[in-house]
Amino acid sequence: MPILTVEGLRKSFGGVTAVHGVSLALEGGRIYGLIGPNGSGKTTLFNCITGLERCDAGRVVFKHERIDHLRPSAIARRGIGRTFQVIRVFPELTALENLLVVTRGPRAAAERRGRELLAFVKLEGLAGEYAGNLSYGQQKLVEFVRVLMTDPLLILLDEPAAGVNRTLLNDLLGAFGRLRDEGRTILLVEHDMKVVMGLCETVFVLDHGEMIAQGPPGLIQADERVIEAYFGA
């Protein structure tokens, strides 16, 4: 039973169609990849799923509920978390406050969990530092664990590996695996093919707003249309 289905999603900006009738289904407890050349509509697809853009046509169903007309905060609270291609931490809040601000329950428990997550990405010493003062890589990690604070069932990651050093990347990849084993679903946009091919069970390929291929990494790599989209014509 897929936890997320997207049917016939279409989104245009002025005269440009960014997403053209895309459909996909995500099962629980898997890691999916979303790849495609620049401008193929990946981030727009993310935005439509998370409600930051209103799609022109199509439906998005999450856990049996249609969500495409909801406001982004309502969608997020139903269990979808995401990171952004361009990092969006809150610069004048501290790293810890960035994590706290998305929580609702008792503050003490939230702070504990926040510190744990910061420790996991080896940033516990910077908990009180303004997020705006952190390095690019550090901000990226804060943004990632911020998503985890809300215990999302579906996690959308927009280029999580970009700008992260090798050792930490391995830790992250391990974390993704653990999240998957907990039953969560991850959909990640990535340009780093090693990450995608090594981690994802299924890969979707977008080109010019259309889904041109989907399947296991091995098949995708050999798919002619994919090769053409990236290198050809």
Add this chain to the structure above:
Amino acid sequence: MTVPLTPEMVGQVLISGVLSGALYAMVALGLALIYGVMRVINIAHGPLLMLGAYVTYFLYSRAGLNPFLSVPVAMAALFVVGLVLQRTLVFRVVDAPELSSLLLTFGISIALVNLAQNAFTSDLRSVEYITGSWLIGGLALSKPRFIAFLFATAVTGLAFLFLKKTRLGKAIRATSQSREVALVCGIDVRRIHLLTFGIASALAAGGGALLAVIVAIQPEMGGVWTFKSFLVIVLGGAGNYPGALLGGLLLGLVEQLASLFLTTQLSEVVAYVLLVVVLLIRPTGLLGGRQT
């Protein structure tokens, strides 16, 4: 308060609406340019209009200059003022968060209005150059408004020609579409910002100069024009220069229609309600698309 609608009234509404619409369009175009090119919300737009009106007034009362001839003078004078304002103050907030440009132009507008209050006092002034209306059929065509309409249409037309045909105009349009691309194309973006603010100020001043013959002049007359210019842009679509024409016309017509049923003072309330309603109906996703 049911008023039986006669064809004459409808005709009158149409005429008056179009007449005032042209003026709205001209002034709003200036505001649209500033927002389009610099992403700055120029709250000082109305006060610039007011200063244009005063230029006309003083040229008329001191030098006896035909107020319509002083339109280009007012435009030139405020063009310079606009350049100065941009070069000294506004350029600093072009890349800053919108909050900064809002507050800065707000501060400038306060300062300008109070400069005017100090220099000119708050006494109402007027330029009684031409009054009355021509009667055509059963309809009254206000003379000053009609002449103002002609000027406004001419100026707006010239402005659009400028934007479409001249190199500078195209550079302005390019910059408002994408500053990065404009830079890559070798356009001196800072110069464009400077000139745009000057041109926009000139447009506002032109509106003020034309208004001088029609309404009473006082330092606070501009405030409502700032607001209405925004309304025009919202109606016509932000970032869409020809939209200013449509928006201006629409506002003019709606206002005149409303004035059939309400006093002119309340017609401003109508404009306000219209703004809120339009902003709510327009599908503004949070990301909003390029328009916003």
Add this chain to the structure above:
Amino acid sequence: MTGARGPLLAALAVVVAALAVYPAFGTGYGVRSMLQIFMWIALAGSWNLISGLTGYVSFGHVAFFGIGAYAGAILVTSAGWSWPVAALAGGLAAVLLALLIGYPCLRLKGPYFAIAMLGLNEVLRALVSYFEGLTGGGNGLSLPTLDATRSIYYVMGLLAAAVTAATWLIVTSRFGLRLMTIREDEIAAEAMGIDTFQHKLAAFLLSALGPGIAGALTARDQGYIEPISVFPLAVTVTMIVMVLFGGKGTVWGPVVGAVVLFVAQELVWAHYPYVHPLLFGAIIIGVVLLMPRGVLGLLQLKYRLPRTI
């Protein structure tokens, strides 16, 4: 900063005690001035709640002051209410107005909201002159004579303290943090599950309460109000200047701004009344360009002071 807490609290206690006994010693002018300072602290502090914390600039905030003044005055004159209760009712009226305006307008993005609030000023101006014609309201409303300046001094002081305390509570809570995320990055805030509309509305309603009560109290104190005295743009401008100068988004910034600018106004600019509004415009420009965080904001940044400053 727990080391400094003791002495700071002691200093605060001294100030409060001094203010409490001041009416016994001060001149009528002195008490009136302090009363006005309290009023400005309440106004500036309230404006800070919406505009300083969320970044949504409210250019029409004087509307709440005026509504409170009229509601309070009418209840005292026509319904014979006691002025303290009428003042609370004035606050309630302001909150209702905020709900009416905020519900549609806060759905708009920041700049559009600012424009809508700017329009509110113009609308107020128009309505004021309209009602003047209709009700002869240009003659204003007179309240039954009552010398309650001392009591009003205390109530207004309490209001100022309450607004400042509320700001402190908000800034140290997660609610306050969420308000700040709206200012920092509204899109990211939404994506993280924060209902920005509800939060903006809550802050807006809270920000209307203080001015509403202050308006009613001022009406009672002056004994007479007319439209132009309670709805002038100058009130909003002054609120804005005080908060910008003192430090928007801080707890004590509005207090600092209110005190400094009011004193300066009384001492210096009372001699040059026509220059005064011009100077406010210049101060806004100066602060935005040179000191956008205001005095306390700057100190906070430079010396890494806690957010409760």
